[in-house]
Amino acid sequence: MGITTQYLRYVPGSVFGLVGTGRCVRFITRFSQRAKCVAVPACENVLVWDIRKTAKVLTLDAEVNGDVTILEPRPPARGSLDNTHLAVGYSDGSVAVFDLMVGQPLKFTGHRGAVSSLSWDPQGMRVASGSNDGEIVIWDVVSERGMVRLKGHKGKITQIRFLKDRNVVVSSCRDSFIKFWDIEINHCFRTLTGHRAEVWDFILLQDDTRLVSGSSDAELRVWSLHFTDSDPKKLQDKDEEDTLKSDEPPEKMFCIDREGTRAATGADQENHVKDDASILQIEKLGSVLRSRGDRVCGLHTDGRVVACYGKSQVVDLFVMLTEEEVRAKVARRLKNERKRARKSSTDAEGNKAPVLSDEIRKLPTVRAANKLLGLDVFSEKTGSLRIAMLHVNNSLTVHESSLNRKEDKSKIDDDKKGNLEAVCTLDRPGHRTEVRAIAFTSQSDQVISASADSVKVWHRSNTQAITTVPCDYAVSLIVVPGDRHALIGTKFGRLQLFDLGSATLLEDIIAHEPDDKAEDTGVWSVTLTYDGRGFVSGGSDKMVKFWKFELVRDEVQGRGKRLSFVQDGRALKVADQVTCVRCSSNGKFVAVATLDMKETLYFSDTLKLCHELYGKSLPATCMDFSTDGTIIVTGSKDTCLRIYGTDFGDQRRLLKNAHQGGVTDLRFISKTHMFFSCGQDGTVKQWDADNFQRIITLDGHTGIVRCLAVCPKGAWVASGGQDHSLRLWERTQEPLILEEEREEERRRKEEVATVVQRPVVPGEEGAQAVRPYVTSHHTEKAIDMILEALVIYREQIEAGSSAVPHNLMTHVYNTSDPLKFVLEVLRKVKSSELEEAIIVLPLDRIMELMVVIKGLLEQGWDVELASRILVLAVRINLPQLLASVKAAPIIHSLAHLLPQKTLQIQDMVGFNLAGLHHMKDRVEQRTDTQLFAEVSKRVKDSRQKRKRKDKAIKRVLLTI
Numbered sequence: 015m016g017i018t019t020q021y022l023r024y025v026p027g028s029v030f031g032l033v034g035t036g037r038c039v040r041f042i043t044r045f046s047q048r049a050k051c052v053a054v055p056a057c058e059n060v061l062v063w064d065i066r067k068t069a070k071v072l073t074l075d076a077e078v079n080g081d082v083t084i085l086e087p088r089p090p091a092r093g094s095l096d097n098t099h100l101a102v103g104y105s106d107g108s109v110a111v112f113d114l115m116v117g118q119p120l121k122f123t124g125h126r127g128a129v130s131s132l133s134w135d136p137q138g139m140r141v142a143s144g145s146n147d148g149e150i151v152i153w154d155v156v157s158e159r160g161m162v163r164l165k166g167h168k169g170k171i172t173q174i175r176f177l178k179d180r181n182v183v184v185s186s187c188r189d190s191f192i193k194f195w196d197i198e199i200n201h202c203f204r205t206l207t208g209h210r211a212e213v214w215d216f217i218l219l220q221d222d223t224r225l226v227s228g229s230s231d232a233e234l235r236v237w238s239l240h241f242t243d244s245d246p247k248k249l250q251d252k253d254e255e256d257t258l259k260s261d262e263p264p265e266k267m268f269c270i271d272r273e274g275t276r277a278a279t280g281a282d283q284e285n286h287v288k289d290d291a292s293i294l295q296i297e298k299l300g301s302v303l304r305s306r307g308d309r310v311c312g313l314h315t316d317g318r319v320v321a322c323y324g325k326s327q328v329v330d331l332f333v334m335l336t337e338e339e340v341r342a343k344v345a346r347r348l349k350n351e352r353k354r355a356r357k358s359s360t361d362a363e364g365n366k367a368p369v370l371s372d373e374i375r376k377l378p379t380v381r382a383a384n385k386l387l388g389l390d391v392f393s394e395k396t397g398s399l400r401i402a403m404l405h406v407n408n409s410l411t412v413h414e415s416s417l418n419r420k421e422d423k424s425k426i427d428d429d430k431k432g433n434l435e436a437v438c439t440l441d442r443p444g445h446r447t448e449v450r451a452i453a454f455t456s457q458s459d460q461v462i463s464a465s466a467d468s469v470k471v472w473h474r475s476n477t478q479a480i481t482t483v484p485c486d487y488a489v490s491l492i493v494v495p496g497d498r499h500a501l502i503g504t505k506f507g508r509l510q511l512f513d514l515g516s517a518t519l520l521e522d523i524i525a526h527e528p529d530d531k532a533e534d535t536g537v538w539s540v541t542l543t544y545d546g547r548g549f550v551s552g553g554s555d556k557m558v559k560f561w562k563f564e565l566v567r568d569e570v571q572g573r574g575k576r577l578s579f580v581q582d583g584r585a586l587k588v589a590d591q592v593t594c595v596r597c598s599s600n601g602k603f604v605a606v607a608t609l610d611m612k613e614t615l616y617f618s619d620t621l622k623l624c625h626e627l628y629g630k631s632l633p634a635t636c637m638d639f640s641t642d643g644t645i646i647v648t649g650s651k652d653t654c655l656r657i658y659g660t661d662f663g664d665q666r667r668l669l670k671n672a673h674q675g676g677v678t679d680l681r682f683i684s685k686t687h688m689f690f691s692c693g694q695d696g697t698v699k700q701w702d703a704d705n706f707q708r709i710i711t712l713d714g715h716t717g718i719v720r721c722l723a724v725c726p727k728g729a730w731v732a733s734g735g736q737d738h739s740l741r742l743w744e745r746t747q748e749p750l751i752l753e754e755e756r757e758e759e760r761r762r763k764e765e766v767a768t769v770v771q772r773p774v775v776p777g778e779e780g781a782q783a784v785r786p787y788v789t790s791h792h793t794e795k796a797i798d799m800i801l802e803a804l805v806i807y808r809e810q811i812e813a814g815s816s817a818v819p820h821n822l823m824t825h826v827y828n829t830s831d832p833l834k835f836v837l838e839v840l841r842k843v844k845s846s847e848l849e850e851a852i853i854v855l856p857l858d859r860i861m862e863l864m865v866v867i868k869g870l871l872e873q874g875w876d877v878e879l880a881s882r883i884l885v886l887a888v889r890i891n892l893p894q895l896l897a898s899v900k901a902a903p904i905i906h907s908l909a910h911l912l913p914q915k916t917l918q919i920q921d922m923v924g925f926n927l928a929g930l931h932h933m934k935d936r937v938e939q940r941t942d943t944q945l946f947a948e949v950s951k952r953v954k955d956s957r958q959k960r961k962r963k964d965k966a967i968k969r970v971l972l973t974i
Contacts, residue, residue, distance in 0.1 A: 022745050025743070029739055031470075033054070039053070045096065058075065058104075059074060060073070060082055065438040078121070082103070086101045086141075088101070099138070100114055102132075103143055107147075108129075109125075124786045129143050133183075148170065149167075150164040150165075150171060152786070162786055163784045180222075193206075206237070209229050211231070215227070215312055230310075236301065242293050308324040308325040311323055311386070321401065327382045329401070380413065382403050384406060390402045401414075410441075447465045449735060451491035453493045457497065470483075485504070489538055492540050497514075499577055504536065506536065511577065520578065526554060528556075538593055558592060597618065602617065602660075607637055610633070613634055615660065630650050633651060635651060635678060636677060637680070639660075646659075647682070656668055690722055715737055731745075800851060837879075861898075864887065864901070
């Protein structure tokens with residue numbers, strides 16, 4: 015099928031109605047204002063909210079086909095408070111690092127499952143990511159590449175932490191183990207096996223000397239970490255002495271770690287000897303009890319305060335005491351023990367060493383307004399505590415407390431104990447429950463949505479909520495002609511009419527009330543009549559009722575008239591509960607879908623039977639007429655769409671597997687035979703009812719898409735669903751070719767299959783440390799670029815001086831030198847994809863690439879990139895290169911050339927660094943001030959002047 019004008023492409027537009035949906039929330043310091051902003055996941059984006067202004071200040075989008083699962087801010091640099099970067103993990107296994115000042119992401123692809131945990135090293139140069147596939151990947155943010163993949167856990171990685179003073183990563187997993195990894199040797203040197211169930215989270219405290227872990231019970235286990243002398247020479251001498259003293263043979267010197275509280279008995283005592291893990295001594299200090307016995311969902315700390323939450327709404331808070339506070343508490347404990355000893359006439363000397371109860375103090379619990387998705391804490395030196403809570407109902411609250419707060423012992427309800435007053439509440443930007451109905455106004459400038467708690471009016475251009483009106487559980491919605499009123503049908507059989515301008519409820523009546531034996535209630539469908547003067551409703555009382563709008567005197571205001579509605583004299587009794595009702599635009603038909611798997615067409619004037627539409631295996635959930643009234647399309651729970659003609663009631667086409675799980679809603683585009691449908695598979699699809707083809711599939715929602723609406727002119731499509739999000743899809747002027755669209759869909763499926771594949775590299779089978787990358791379609795593009803560049807280079811070299819520069823060289827890369835052309839192509843390849851691309855190259859292309867690398871080293875062009883490619887290519891293909899006769903002279907020349915060029919680069923960098931230090935010292939000596947200190951003071955003074963000026967303006971305005 016060629017290019018036609020009847021199909022125009024729809025592209026994703028705005029996403030709104032979200033506060034936060036992921037299981038994570040983090041405080042962010044911006045512009046040196048601590049804990050001013052919070053970052054939360056919102057489906058595929060990250061939203062940064064200003065908690066003082068309750069406004070969204072930043073939206074981060076990495077254009078990744080997955081939802082945000084975890085995020086972690088970069089620790090502030092020395093001399094700064096700001097979090098300049100944010101690491102984000104996605105459900106498709108990718109990791110993105112955002113620059114909060116610029117907003118541009120740096121993307122990595124290395125996991126085959128959703129990213130479940132992230133952590134920065136103390137210097138902010140590396141990021142560790144853990145995934146549901148049980149693997150850990152260390153990423154170098156500076157060089158934009160992966161360092162290593164660590165394999166050893168069996169299950170989902172629940173948490174990762176870097177140690178501050180050592181090059182060690184600690185990880186926990188659902189396999190009940192906590193592992194300590196040495197990044198220098200890429201090996202697990204210690205395994206903590208003191209848990210009998212899954213380890214869901216852990217934190218490190220007191221300069222990494224304490225480890226607090228949470229499992230599936232009410233205990234928080236506290237472990238003491240102590241590193242002994244790590245000098246390799248001393249350790250080697252110590253091991254030799256232990257070997258001489260030990261009667262066991264040398265092959266038994268390495269055994270499985272048996273740490274924890276259980277004492278080794280029997281055979282364990284005989285086999286338990288010291289091994290290389292003895293540099294880390296782990297001792298269980300005890301347990302701290304939580305107020306609930308459910309599993310730990312999260313442990314968070316800012317270094318002083320520890321917050322723990324589970325499946326309930328209760329948050330447990332603990333304070334790590336300072337050394338002075340610990341000494342004072344030990345003194346009080348010893349004094350009390352001496353008093354008790356004198357009373358009992360015993361001579362008992364207390365333990366002078368601090369115990370666990372002396373180091374941790376429990377604060378009163380905090381009760382959240384709803385179940386939690388994420389939590390973060392921030393404490394100040396003044397003793398104030400700030401807690402950010404992200405709830406499951408798409409809301410965010412920030413509470414303030416004090417470290418000196420006491421337990422409330424007054425006689426109040428237990429449900430109210432622990433409640434704190436919220437400093438900031440973010441709930442207006444979205445619905446508290448999933449969106450059940452949505453509609454456009456006649457001018458398409460506003461979108462109206464309804465859920466179980468409220469009706470909201472959104473401005474389409476800036477996606478801001480204009481009006482919010484509380485309501486009952488809405489399941490159907492129409493906009494009354496004039497765009498000033500909205501009518502909803504509720505789950506409890508009521509019809510409610512709202513004035514959107516004044517945000518008031520005008521009418522609230524019981525419209526469909528079933529009998530006492532019926533379990534289901536509700537007005538499941540409402541639709542406007544063809545002339546807009548009334549509407550039709552269908553519900554669970556097996557009745558289809560007709561209503562008309564009228565103006566009545568406003569008794570509340572006492573002046574003027576307001577809109578109301580009354581029941582018409584007509585009504586229609588059907589055989590079962592009504593699931594959907596629709597009126598044709600020409601006023602000829604009324605279609606009714608019932609629970610007994612039938613759709614019936616009636617004449618709208620006489621309500622006589624016209625046609626009965628059969629063929630369902632499950633009841634229909636939605637249907638709609640075309641504008642001319644000649645076609646009606648129905649969707650049901652059996653995943654199928656059925657297209658009928660209204661003249662004879664014949665089924666023209668059955669579209670099987672339209673939406674996996676069932677079709678939830680469908681709408682025709684005005685004055686066309688094209689329509690949109692949505693379903694439980696989270697997609698929105700466009701169809702052509704004339705040639706029975708699917709035009710396009712729009713992905714974006716997470717979970718069920720409950721409803722959709724098409725604006726009168728068809729330029730916009732709005733959808734809402736289970737993920738609390740409202741999405742706009744915009745029609746463009748780009749023609750859509752069906753054959754190319756099907757080809758693009760096949761390519762996407764191949765990309766998903768490609769990401770799972772990993773090229774086999776010798777030596778990786780069964781190893782703990784392997785390559786960090788996985789093959790993706792980006793890698794395949796990089797491979798094609800390199801292969802094409804090598805082919806052009808070979809052709810140019812073989813042609814010699816008579817060679818005509820390739821068009822790609824002259825028009826794209828602006829060079830006639832084939833060597834420089836290959837260099838530019840290698841520079842275009844992302845650093846995170848270069849390693850995997852080099853691994854996949856065949857041996858003959860590796861030989862050609864080595865020749866190119868030799869030329870680059872001789873010219874001194876980009877020695878760092880050339881060295882990295884050469885070392886990687888030789889390491890991967892070493893056995894084949896050693897067996898190749900052609901590779902021997904190239905390797906010998908490179909072995910002499912590479913050290914020489916790298917030493918030159920090293921000398922140049924060292925010389926430049928020394929020169930910069932010398933210039934800095936001379937400037938400081940000349941001005942008798944530190945470099946940049948004076949500029950920082952000027953900036954600070956200007957900010958203070960601006961604040962004073964703003965305060966003065968506010969005072970003047972208040973006076974006026």
